[in-house]
Amino acid sequence: MSTATVQRGLRWFQLLAAKGEVQRDLPDSLRVADTTLMGQRVRYLAVVPDSNNRFPRARNGEVGLLEGWGLAKAIDQALEQDREREDKRALIAIVDVPSQAYGRREEALGIHQALAGAVDAYARARLAGHSVISLLVGKAMSGAFLAHGYQANRLIALRDPAVMVHAMGKESAARVTLRSVEELEALAATVPPMAYDLESYESLGLLWETLSVADALNPGAEDLLRVEDCLSSALTDIANGPVDLRSRLGAQNRAASSKVRELLRAQW
């Protein structure tokens, strides 16, 4: 993994949340700040590399024990503070997560439960009426993406070769499915849900928008404005829609997901 890839999330956080104050009472691997976006209250959240992380397997931006529970804390706090408010702040997850943390400490101490903490908080916030958006600026992998981003009302991805959504890295996926990496790549080329490229992912209908920027790593003022515009349109779109995830259904490459629901409802 290149250092450049690793820093994307932090870079976008610094730009988007430039006017916000970074919260201090969270693990150093999290960046959380409140600010406004075109007049609306928003809280940006990012998981970033922390070379001093007490958990050695979570030093490169992975989502581990502290990150899962820390996200839960940051989101829960927003929920509490806005409980009585009509204008609940939006939560915007800046997603650049190479993976969940793979390690002995993590399994032993229940990383699954830490990630459940984050998922629960994001989902509860969305159900309570907070708009939740995920902005994919780098990798969005597997359990890390489930914990940080996949509960959003709307998913937005930068159209950039480093942006990738997947369930497992190629080498591990090959090992688990008893294939060579070459065989896996050949199959992925013909089976869209297995592919590692953004266009194939887009064909599944899960993204609300993809966005071209001039430089996804060192974005200029124009790139920033384009992204902010898109986030703002997403907030408007969310305000007019349901709090569930049904807007992800409908793509041809995900027809069975709709068909199953239709039949279940008929037989319920």
Place this chain on the structure above:
Amino acid sequence: MSDANAEKINRLLQQRSFIELGARQRARALLDAGSFRELLDPFARMTSPWLPKQGIVVQADDGVVVAKGTIDSQPAVVVAIEGAFQGGSLGEVGGAKIAGALELAAEDNRNGIATRALLLLETGGVRLQEANLGLAAIAEIQSAIVELQQYQPVIGLVAGPVGCFGGMSIAAGLCSYLLVTQEARLGLNGPQVIEQEAGVDEYDSRDRPFIWSLTGGEQRYASGLVDGYLADDLELIGEQIRRFFQQGLPAEQRSHRHAWFLERLQKFDGSVQADAASVRSLYQGEQL
């Protein structure tokens, strides 16, 4: 022989294993007698559209059984994953069956019908042959569990032998109550994948006693990461599930307890490896 001993022996003789049952039998056994009604059963032939393209034989139910019925005469939906098909992995269809069923259960509750849900989890998580569609479905399953657990207890049971891993271990962590047996393992990452990603010194996937000592049902119960540790006895498991439903919603969901877990993790020395004893001592004690 005392009466008590005779009773014990009699009980052992009559004990029926839950673990050896398939997904459909499990669902049927835990619903009230005669109330089992399967939705999208194998005759519906909703099979994976993606496996045939990869030369893999499909299964008529895609490895997931969804059944409606009653538990203690209350409306219930049971979702049972068949660990024997593709390791209980979730693809598009199986994932949509679970998500769709839980979404309908949540909708029932919004409309004043107190449908409860029981999840029988035997799964390695995402089916890698349908990778991104499995992952997307798991996000939807998680969303539905979070909505439903605001109304009714959602109970998860990991009986074994497959255990519960990947994104579905996160789903397990969202349940109001999570129950395991001695044959269960619960963890985010499968041992092979950790070894692949982190090296054999970090995690030796062939060292079974080591893996069980960290992720086995007994350890998870002793560490307070699950709510019940059950014997492989069909009747007792049914009784326990009813008891947990009768308790209603827990005082505080485990997945809401970030303050407690962060405080405990603060006390963990990250410079040394974890073992079963250190996790137990860290997590034991006052739970709230």
